[in-house]
Amino acid sequence: MNLNAIDRYAKSLIKEAGHKIRVSFFNTIDIDSKADANDLVTNIDKEIERFVVDRVKQDFPEHKIVSEEGFGDKITSLDGTVWFLDPIDGTMNFIHQRRNFAISLGIYVDGVGMLGYIYDVMGDDLYHAAKGEGAYFNDERLPQLEITPLEEALIGINASWVAPNTKVDNDKIIQLVTRCRGTRSYGSAAIELAYVSSGRIDAYISMRLAPWDIAGGIVIAQEVGAVATSLQGEAPHLLGTDTFIVTRPGLHEEILSKYIRLK
Amino acid sequence: MNLNAIDRYAKSLIKEAGHKIRVSFFNTIDIDSKADANDLVTNIDKEIERFVVDRVKQDFPEHKIVSEEGFGDKITSLDGTVWFLDPIDGTMNFIHQRRNFAISLGIYVDGVGMLGYIYDVMGDDLYHAAKGEGAYFNDERLPQLEITPLEEALIGINASWVAPNTKVDNDKIIQLVTRCRGTRSYGSAAIELAYVSSGRIDAYISMRLAPWDIAGGIVIAQEVGAVATSLQGEAPHLLGTDTFIVTRPGLHEEILSKYIRLK
Structure with missing residues (x-):
């Protein structure tokens, strides 16, 4: 081919x-x-x-x-x-x-x-x-992404996940948004993936995305060294909807281990 | 002049x-x-x-x-x-x-x-x-803004105000972000004011803004019928920092009376 x-x-x-x-x-x-x-x-x-x-x-x-x-x-x-x-x-x-x-x-x-x-x-x-x-x-x-500490990170996450919800323990999310430098929400998973890949935000988290939302962005993200998985830390599976996180190197494990507790 | x-x-x-x-x-x-x-x-x-x-x-x-x-x-x-x-x-x-x-x-x-x-x-x-x-x-x-019910409104608000904070009762903010159609956060008060004025979002709320953040945007917002006040409902005062809300017509009173409780 x-x-x-x-x-x-x-x-x-x-x-x-x-x-x-x-x-x-x-x-x-x-x-x-x-x-x-x-x-x-x-x-x-x-x-x-x-x-x-x-x-x-x-x-x-x-x-x-x-x-x-x-x-x-x-x-x-x-x-x-x-x-x-x-x-x-x-x-x-x-x-x-x-x-x-x-x-x-x-x-x-x-x-x-x-x-x-x-x-x-x-x-x-x-x-x-x-x-x-x-x-x-x-x-x-696009240059390879460098490590950014959480305290200096801009995180793409919608305010609805900071409120109590059925997907994730929002007390942990509150700790995350309080600890990071700031949050943004643009309303398009693809654009937020593009923003992570181009270093404009440092992570993006969503509780429910379909394969067509993320498939293109994952290829781009991986080429600049970003890490993309489900919120259970598994490779994004492309046969159904799932949770999703993509981050610069260095942030992924810390966010998953300390700030994500799935319900 | x-x-x-x-x-x-x-x-x-x-x-x-x-x-x-x-x-x-x-x-x-x-x-x-x-x-x-x-x-x-x-x-x-x-x-x-x-x-x-x-x-x-x-x-x-x-x-x-x-x-x-x-x-x-x-x-x-x-x-x-x-x-x-x-x-x-x-x-x-x-x-x-x-x-x-x-x-x-x-x-x-x-x-x-x-x-x-x-x-x-x-x-x-x-x-x-x-x-x-x-x-x-x-x-x-820009056309005059029309009334939009809260259930159909996109609200500009940062996730940090959904978390517990010193400015406002976040339980009420949680009710607000749950009830509206969706939230966005762009990280620039001026751009969010411009977005309200051009109908791209329906309200914008912040807990701390300076006169230079809002003075220009207020003139634009008022020309299209948006309502801009402090979160106490007073005219924005331009001699110091204050809370701030700007909305399409119809949303302002409902948000202030039902969802904002200042500390």
Whole structure:
């Protein structure tokens, strides 16, 4: 398989999908004021997903594609080449803000992440990586992440996990957010993964993410030395939803051992 | 006083200051790797503030200017024309991310906000307003904000206020973040005020802000019908630090009465 050719193909496809999304904001201004905002996002989500899925199925008929709205394949194993696509990661931002959402794509071969893409559509910022060949922010190579102590770390975590919840002991999370330098929450797992990979935040934690939310970002994160696992410390499994953490080197074990107690 | 002329002057000055900040990222790449990151930000913060203060003092000698690093004036009343400047709002983002920070400027006459500016420097996005003449995002007029129920609201609040803290009863904040549609935290009061004004989030709450953090944003927010007060419901006072809330119409009273209990 020629991964370089697939890489060029995927980049081109993502940029075209992003252009369609940006254009949709002009085309749907009338619809926007009449219809429910959730309809709008569903339609565009589906339209973009269908566009990408159709292209991939046509040009790579032997590949599988797993995607949020269900136009792709149902898979029960990671054998072969699998594309994981979220056409619009950060749905609520898409509706409310018309920015701060991303196209997320990961291409895996026999369960190993080979190519990863996070495209911040409105910022026109592409984060991408190929396994063993480094990660890039647009055309700039991202440096290896250095160790940061927790006291100097900015952590991406939503305030809802600091409140009592069914997933994790929030007393420990309170200790974490009190001890670190600060917290952020951007509302898109893909963008937060891209931010960890580019050193803009130092960790990102979520209690429930799907494979298409994280598959692309994991490839990018691993190329710069970040550590990505479930909150049980296992390799992210890509056949169902799970908890998730990605951090710079040095933070992962400390956060998991001292501040995460799953219910 | 010719406010239109001051408006043109202020916009030009802000854009020039933003350009200086962007250029500083190139000039200080060497210094960046040797020196402490906090030194870098302090130097640029001070350099930009000094640049703006010197210009304003030269061209408007009768005006006062109040600014974060202290190159401006100490004021004890709001009489006359007062400029409130934060050269880099979102200092931690500036250091860690090199994006998601803003120049914030408000120009008040006898305590009344006449002109307001929030300039997202790396996004090159200017939010601005003149009292009675509407608010703008770049060249686009921002529409009046409509009422949104709390259940559909995105609220800007940092996770640290959901944890036990000395300022506010966090049990009530937990109820708030659980009841609303979602929360975000961007790490810049000015940007969160700009986001409320442009409808991207529906409220923003902070327990401690200085006049230069909010003075510009308040002018913009008020032009689109947002409500900005202290958490005691009083008009934001611009002679010292205070709590702060800004919301779309409809949310302000509900949040203050049901979810805020100051210590």
